[in-house]
Every structure is written in structure tokens, then in C-alpha cells.
Amino acid sequence: MLSPVVAGVDGSPESLAAAEWAAHEAVLRGRALHLLHVRNWHPRQGEVEITHAAERNRARRVLRQAEERVRAVCPGVRVDDEQVEGPATAALVKAAGDGELLALGSRGLGRLSGLLVGSVALGVVAKASGPVVLVRADGTAGEDREPAGTGRRDVVLGVDVAEPCDEVIEFAFEAARARHARLRALYAWRAPDPLTLGPGEIGLVSDPERAEEWLSFLSAVLQVWRDKYPDVEVLETVVEGKPARTLSKAASNAELLVVGHGITDRPRIARTGPVTHAVIQQAGCPVAVVPHY
Template sequence: MLASVMAGVDGSVESLTAAEWAAREALRRGLPLRLVHVWDRHPRPAEEESESAVQRHVARSALRQAQDRVRAVCPDVRLVNELVEGPAIAELLKAAEDAELLVLGSRGLSGFTGFLVGSVAQGVVARATRPVVLVRAGETAADELLPTEYNSAGPRTGYRDVVLAVGLDVPGDAEIEFAFEAARLRGARLRVVHAWQTPVLGLGPGEIDLLDDPRRAEERRHLLTGALRLWRDKHPDVEVVATVTKDRPQTALIRAASGAGLLVVGHRVAQRPVGRRTGPVTHAAIHHVDCPVAVVPHD
């Protein structure tokens, strides 16, 4: 199957928003958009035929609704619809194997409670071998763009920053490449953030320099510069601002993502039992950041 941007839709408001975001991303990448609805029928034996017919009708309606929504906002996107039967997480993962990325919706909550990410979305993120983008309900095309000057009535121009959270202990090229490409496609600035904390260790004689925070920060800056060098050379047109900060990684990425158009985080899938859990940084990103979040798996 040809490469595509894929959106999982189920008729909910958040999935329709995700389909719109996926359509815009498909246009940016010059790829078709696949709208996929998964339905898992569980009819009672006595009513199997009638219940299956109803479920199939609902599934087709959800696909048609998403298609109409996409056509209204992105009429130029190449569109493919797909109705799949089976367990939602397994079938979405299977369908996404041929996609460049999978886009799913998450429902925004008010205040400091973050975002409600459904069990299907969480299961897909934890197990996916392809990038997954979570989009909050209510996200619009205008939210991707920089705000206008104060009191300006003109149109918005330029994309908000793409933010990349990098862990230097096990840096993943996959998320770095994804972030650079996302910034290039948008003509956006790429802000790279690495957060570190002083390790709690029992130090022996001669190791006191490990407690020198300025020297440790400088060492981290050198490591970050090295990790980004290849990608900066490949994408010289992408403006990059790299920051090293002493803070909890979860706190740093939430703060850095404020006002961003897209946050990119890595998800290490190796050495996890069946890939069923996300790490604390990825968990914080998908629950507490209000811009779209791309979770990019790496070994």
C-alpha cells in the first residue's frame, strides 16, 4: 500500500478534529489521507444479523461524517476510506504499519487536570511502531499559526514553533528526524529542549566535580550539539534553538510546549513487555500539553 497519513475516526468530536489535522498534514506531505474506522461487533446470538446491520450502519455513518468534514475544510486532499472489523487497538496498529503517521483524537479538559486520552489511544501509543499524533478536541487550523500583532486585523502568517524534547541518555534519531521534517514542512522554527537533573549518587574520592552543575550543564550542551549536528546539516534551512535546562523533564516539556504548534517526544519501545506502557515524559506530554503531540517510537 502507498504511504499515507492515517486518521482513526469513530464519530466523536475529537476524532473529527483529528481527521482535519491529519488532512492538513497530508497536504503538507503530499500524501493521501486514509480515514479508518474500526468496529468490533459483539451481537447476541439471537439478534446477530440485526445487530450487525445496525453496527455496520453506524460505522459507515462515522466514516461518511469524517469524510464530509475533511472535504469541507481540505477539498484538495486525496482521500481513502477504510472500514475494518476487529479489536480497535490491534486493527489500528495493523492498518498504521503502512502509514507515515497515525493521528488520533484526545478530549481536552479544563483547568490543570490535563487531557483525557482514551484507552484505545493510550494502547496504540504504547504499542505503535509508527509515529502517533494525538490532537485535542477543538484544535483548528488557526491554532497552528502564529498570532497576529496586537489589534491587527490581518491574516495570521507563519507557523508556531515545533518543539522537540530530547533525552541524551538514549537519544533517538527517529524523533529528531521527525521534528526536523515537521519544522521544514511548516517553515517553522524548531525549539529543542533537553532537561537534566543532578543524579543522586554515592560519590567517592575524586568525583566531587560531578556535583558541579555549571560543568554538567556545559557537558550536556556539547552532547546536545553533537546529537543535532547531522540533522542541522541535512536541514540547513530549519532555524534551530537548542536549550539545556536543569529541571524535571516532564515539567520542562510542558513549559516549553506552551504556545507551540506541535510537540515531538520519543518513546522507547525496546525492553518493554509487549510495549504496553509509556514512560513518564511521554505520559506527561499526552496528558498535560495542549498542542498536538507526536509520539515517535525508537529502539
């Protein structure tokens, strides 16, 4: 049985936008949509049963609202739902590992709503073994969003040519192919600081020459994927600048931005890298964070 696309819902506008995005994604991938609500309840002594029942009823309302939303915009999607008890981070990390991918709502600029307050969402991104997509509700992925698969907007992929990751690149190519969209692969480079050049290093290469060299590296990295996905149009771009700012700007009108997140071998240390962290805060389009080792 194919694993579903999962959407974490908490009743907020952002989580409803994530559910809508996930519904379209489920149809594109030929998967079912699984709506998940995590209950976090802390009853006082003597009120356990009453509080538990109230939380279950609220969870049912949240799930029903999300299901009505996705059926209105994507009537062909297969939907089921589930409510589980927290902690929220652990439940959502498990869902990301069990599903095809996990979609969560985000307000951007580090302000995440409902269950996805601060460390919860970042903890999910940092610990998840499967892709996590953060979706905003400001028109980029809500009711005003162009339907996925129209081919009008790019899928943007952030590539580190020094350490390219197959999982990240493959996710981006698959997303572009499913949407009949162009894939814009971008690498941001920085000119070397003359003060840090070592003995024998050449610091007099012009910026155009340096950019041309980086572009050749990027093309070499992507050639095997071009061959594997001949139906995907690819635009290779190198830009001088900070990676997070460059990616966020490039994705200002994108269908999806795809970045990687390295999973640490030390499970107690759960952090997102600086570029991924900044992109989550700044990007206006949905951001897919794909884990890799």
C-alpha cells in the same frame, strides 16, 4: 505507492480534530488521507445480522461526517475511508504500521474518548511500529488552530542527549521543514544529588556551568542534523527540571511536540515510558510519539 496519513475516527470531537490535523499533514507530505473507523460490536444471540447492519450504517455516518469535515477545511486533500472490525487496539496498531503516521483524538489528562478509552490509546502508542500523533479538540488542533505551515509556532523536540534517537530527531526536523517552522530542541537535566555522588565525582560545579556543558552535548548531537537540514532554524535549549513538565510547558503554544518511545524486545510488555505517558496527558498541542529501538 506512497503510504497514506491515517486518522482513526469514531464520531467524537477529538477524532474529528485528529482527522482535520491529519488532512493538513497529508497535504504537507504530499500523501493521501485514509480515514479509518474500527467497529466494536457484541451482538446478542439471534440479533447478529440486525446489529451488524446497524454498526455498518453507524460507521458510514462517522466516516461521512469526518470526510465532510476535512474537505471543508482542506479541500485539496485526497481522501478515502475504511471500516474494519476490532479489537480496536490491534486494528489501530496495524494502521500505524501500514501508514505514514496515525492521528488519534485525545482529551488529554488521560481521558480519551470513544474508541480511544484509556488502555486502547495507550496500547496503540505502546505497540505501534509507526509514529502516532495525539490531537486535542480544545482549540489547539480544531477549528481555531492556525493552519499548518504558517511558521508562527515552533516544533518542539524532546532530546535525550545520553541516548539520542535518529528516528525521533529526523521526524522533528522533517515536520519543522514542512511547516517552515523553527525547531526547538530541548533537553531537561537534573542536578546530581550530593548523597548519590560516587567517589571522585565532582559535585561542586555550579548550575550555569553544568547547563553550559549539557548545551554543548546537545549541540554536538544535533550538528549532523543541522548540516542535513540547513533550511531549518534550530533553537537549542537546556532546562533544569523534570522532563515531562519542562516539555509540556515549552510546547504550550507549539505547532507540534515530538517525543520518542522505545519499543521493547519483549512484545508482551506494552508500556509507554513515564515521560511520554505524562506528556500525552499534559501537553496542549498535538503530540507525536515516534517509536525507536
